[in-house]
Amino acid sequence: MTHRQIVSGVCNVNSLTAVSKPRRLLAATLLSLTIAGTAIVPGTAFAQDATYSADEVSKHFKQLKTRSLKPTGATRALCIGTRDECNPNGAKAEGGQVAVKPENAEGQTSETASTDTLAVDPETKAIDAGFNLLVTFERASARLSPSARANLKEFAKGIADPELASAVFVIEGHTDGIGSLNYNQRLSEDRAQAVTEYLVSLGVGRNRLKTVGYGETRPKVADVNNEANRRVESKLVFE
Template identity: 40%
Template sequence: MSRKILFPLLALGVASLGQHAHAQTSAKASYTASDIVSHFAAQPDLGPPRALCIGTESECAKAIAPRPKPASSFDLVVNFEYNSANLTGAARTNLDEFAKAMKDPRLSTAAFVVEGHTDGKGSDEFNLSLSTRRATAVVEYLKGQGVDVARLEAKGMGKLRPIGDDPFSSANRRVETRLRTD
């Protein structure tokens, strides 16, 4: 299974764990709907962390680490061919799993931003347009699978957030989704 989870990095970008998956040729999804639901579903609040600290109140406050926040984004593993916004068979298979997850009652109130990205080839204007078409293609496909489009916002990012050191890598031709927080 090639599931990629992204965690917020400062408020401006994301860092990917492991290698980014390239376009797939098989019909097997890279993740399941249950993977997505468990990734985004609210975890029960178990209260503040408990610890024993010997020292002053201010020393102990520094010693207790805050709970990590749940990840707010998920790599859909929807890659595109060069200069294309057409969904591949592998992309549709992964999006089918995402559509199932969005229909799960635990995600019934969740809304998502669908971000399209491009590699570094071409002008800023062209890449922004292409990335917007890619995000829109994903939203339209999910709409066709019965997902309420009011819960989805397509957004083009152009070539602003490459994965890794090579802005020209084909891995940058992708769509990511994150929880909408506004």
């Protein structure tokens, strides 16, 4: 082997080393970013924090379960029927729109009506004191957003509480008033089903979930076109 060949070989080795070193540094940097949970690929969803905790979920439903069994005076604290039917005085005070409930800072609706009577839906047997799952979707679709998935993971953990082991929940889909009645009805059903399927994928028994869509017929706030009416709620089924 000539001197020139030897020198050429050394140069080639040095060149490979010079090229591979930045690549190794880049790979190490990417690995570090991945471990830190940073999204570094375009189109990759960022990690999302849940809006509420599993403890808040379990506390809500355990308190509701206790209230549903507590008598008030000579009668039980339950009424089979709509909220307006079960609380006519409240319906009158609210202009006949008792189903519209204000939200608190956490986006959850008030559990306290003008009386301590809990209404039970005659069709689904759900107690009308829902937990707003704060599930968001891509516009006009039933695809769950990353924040929705984060919230639903906490919900699944919350209802895994041993005291709720036998509890059944109704997953309700709701829309605002934008669009036709038929379109909104289908969209609400698709969104409720998307939530149910995701919860099942997280280990929640399918027999513990009932899915229903109400379209725009049960607004949370009086302005039917308000985005607050686009929601998915979960309600405890009265045993």
